[in-house]
Amino acid sequence: MRFLMAFFEWLASLWKRSPPxxxxxxxxxxxxxxxAYRCVVQYGPIxxxxxxxxAKPLLSSNGIVMVKGTSGAKWLLxxxxxxxxxxxxxxxxxxxxxxxxxxxxxxxxxxxxxxVHLTSGCRVHFVLRHNKAYVI
Ligand SMILES: [Zn+2]
Numbered sequence: 089m090r091f092l093m094a095f096f097e098w099l100a101s102l103w104k105r106s107p108p109x110x111x112x113x114x115x116x117x118x119x120x121x122x123x124a125y126r127c128v129v130q131y132g133p134i135x136x137x138x139x140x141x142x143a144k145p146l147l148s149s150n151g152i153v154m155v156k157g158t159s160g161a162k163w164l165l166x167x168x169x170x171x172x173x174x175x176x177x178x179x180x181x182x183x184x185x186x187x188x189x190x191x192x193x194x195x196x197x198x199x200x201x202x203x204v205h206l207t208s209g210c211r212v213h214f215v216l217r218h219n220k221a222y223v224i
Contacts, residue, residue: 128220164177195218206218
């Protein structure tokens with residue numbers, strides 16, 4: 089019993105000897121939520137045409153071309169935002185899956201959902217919001 093008491097006194101003395109904490113615990117701020125886009129490409133106005141042949145001259149001015157089908161928009165054409173020189177032809181017609189959904193914004197621009205991610209070629213991955221391609 090005496091040994092046990094001595095042991096607890098010794099243990100308590102260790103507790104008392106520990107130096108008081110002089111600095112406040114480190115407060116870490118959460119990592120920035122800013123998206124890490126590689127670049128943002130601004131596109132020109134939207135052009136609605138009835139055939140892909142009409143798109144070429146409009147794409148040279150960095151516009152976005154919407155090709156109409158018999159029942160609404162069929163294709164979205166745009167220069168590839170990673171500047172590889174290719175034209176991205178994106179289906180926006182449910183009749184031609186996989187199809188993306190587009191939204192005509194109040195400011196006359198277009199947004200595309202979900203993101204576009206090529207698994208071959210230049211392998212670009214971007215989101216299009218209000219005529220701006222955010223390359224991821
Ligand atoms: Zn590309």
